Every structure is written in C-alpha cells, then in structure tokens.
Amino acid sequence: MxxxxxxxxxxxxxxxxxxxxxxxxxxxxxxxxxxxxxxxxxxxxxxxxxxxxxxxxxxxxxxxxxxxxxxxxxxxxxxxxxxxxxxxxxxxxxxxxxxxxxxxxxxxxxxALMYSKYSLPKKWLMKNIAEKAGEDTDITRDYEYTDxxxxxxxxxxxxxx
Ligand SMILES: Cc1cc2nc3c(=O)[nH]c(=O)nc-3n(C[C@H](O)[C@H](O)[C@H](O)COP(=O)(O)O)c2cc1C
Structure with missing residues (x-):
C-alpha cells in the first residue's frame, strides 16, 4: 500500500x-x-x-x-x-x-474505474456515473485517476x- x-x-x-x-x-x-x-x-x-x-x-x-x-x-x-x-x-x-x-x-x-472487474450491470451503472462526472466511459478498459x-x-x- x-x-x-x-x-x-x-x-x-x-x-x-x-x-x-x-x-x-x-x-x-x-x-x-x-x-x-x-x-x-x-x-x-x-x-x-x-x-x-x-x-x-x-x-x-x-x-x-x-x-x-x-x-x-x-x-x-x-x-x-x-x-x-x-x-x-x-x-x-x-x-x-x-x-x-x-x-x-x-x-x-x-x-479507479475498473470496468474489467465489474459485472455487466455494474459496468453500466458505473458508466452512467462516469458520464455525469465527466470521467471515462469506454467500458472495454480500466482507468486510474489517483493523484x-x-x-x-x-x-x-x-x-x-
Ligand atoms: C458498486 C460501486 C459503487 C461505487 N459507488 C461510488 C460512490 O457512491 N461514490 C464515488 O465517489 N465512487 C463510487 N465508486 C467508485 C469507487 O469508490 C472507486 O472505484 C474506488 O477506487 C474503488 O475502490 P476499491 O478498489 O476498494 O473497490 C463505486 C464503485 C463501485 C464498483
């Protein structure tokens, strides 16, 4: 850690x-x-x-x-x-x-947005949230936002x- x-x-x-x-x-x-x-x-x-x-x-x-x-x-x-x-x-x-x-x-x-680790319903839920937040929405890959x-x-x- x-x-x-x-x-x-x-x-x-x-x-x-x-x-x-x-x-x-x-x-x-x-x-x-x-x-x-x-x-x-x-x-x-x-x-x-x-x-x-x-x-x-x-x-x-x-x-x-x-x-x-x-x-x-x-x-x-x-x-x-x-x-x-x-x-x-x-x-x-x-x-x-x-x-x-x-x-x-x-x-x-x-x-992080770990689309690859989410179930399909979770992928869509997180994509929705990400869209509102101005974050990435390509569910075929993962994103890491940590500063x-x-x-x-x-x-x-x-x-x-
Ligand atoms: C099912 C689910 C619900 C989440 N809900 C929120 C939320 O309400 N607010 C938020 O800012 N992030 C939310 N996140 C994003 C997580 O906090 C973020 O992806 C975090 O890096 C996940 O850490 P973990 O690896 O311990 O799961 C959610 C993620 C998942 C998978």
Missing amino acids: RIADEMAAGGVDVDVINAASSDATGELCIDNYEQLVFGASMHAGGIEKEMAAYINRHQGKIETKTRSFFLVLLSAATTDPILRRKWLADAREKVAGQLRVSFNNVEMIAG WDQVRRYARKLMRN
Whole structure:
C-alpha cells in the first residue's frame, strides 16, 4: 500500500491491517500504536461495512489516539469543480453518518474505474456515473485517476503528526 510504503521509507514502523480479516483485526492491539490511519473506499454511498464496524466497535480506544481517515472515491476525480465540491461534501457527510468516531480531516483520494472487474450491470451503472462526472466511459478498459502526488503529500503529513 502506497501510503504505508512512503511512511516506511521515511523510517516509520508501519503495520497494514485488512479490516475485512477478522483474524487480523482480532489480534490487533490499538494500544501498541501511536497513530491510526484508516482507509476505505466509497461504494454506492457508503464505506466497507467491516471498516465501519471496526471503527465503531473500538470508538473509545480510537478516540484516545492521533487518527486520520482517507477515502478513495471516484467523485474526487470529477472534473466539474462545483459538482466535485458537492459530491465530496456528500461523501464526507455519508462517512460521518456511518462512523461514531470523528475525524478532523478526511483525505479524499480519487480512485479507479475498473470496468474489467465489474459485472455487466455494474459496468453500466458505473458508466452512467462516469458520464455525469465527466470521467471515462469506454467500458472495454480500466482507468486510474489517483493523484499519486497527493498520496505522497498525505503520507508526509501523517509523518509530521
Ligand atoms: C458498486 C460501486 C459503487 C461505487 N459507488 C461510488 C460512490 O457512491 N461514490 C464515488 O465517489 N465512487 C463510487 N465508486 C467508485 C469507487 O469508490 C472507486 O472505484 C474506488 O477506487 C474503488 O475502490 P476499491 O478498489 O476498494 O473497490 C463505486 C464503485 C463501485 C464498483
């Protein structure tokens, strides 16, 4: 994972845990960490339920820590600035509605349109959304919109926390 790699290269001891793995989260001891960074992607208006469940279950401990949250979503790649602002504000609100823990800043990172990985109905749904957002609509290939400089800047910011 790029953020962890960047931080590790800067000398930070980083563990990457998959919130969807109950074995991994079961063994996780929040007290052992100075800082917690949560990352999730937006799917149909919500983040992965395993991530939301983990954060909400450990609200008390998480709130004692320096913490950050990044959200990967297509809306961040929207070319129309007014639509982008509105969609990112909507996403921020949806995340806040799903999580009991508050985060000062949610870093919004543009994700990917992986048409090749979607079922046919999902391909058409995503093509529709992409069309509205001014993104790419050729369903015979994949697109990656991530601004890796932003990711690098975000990792460096975390290292200053
Ligand atoms: C079924 C589905 C629903 C999605 N819903 C949204 C959405 O509501 N808002 C958004 O900005 N991006 C949405 N996306 C785009 C994803 O957030 C983006 O493709 C992200 O990079 C996917 O990350 P993943 O590899 O973890 O699935 C959706 C993608 C899929 C496949």
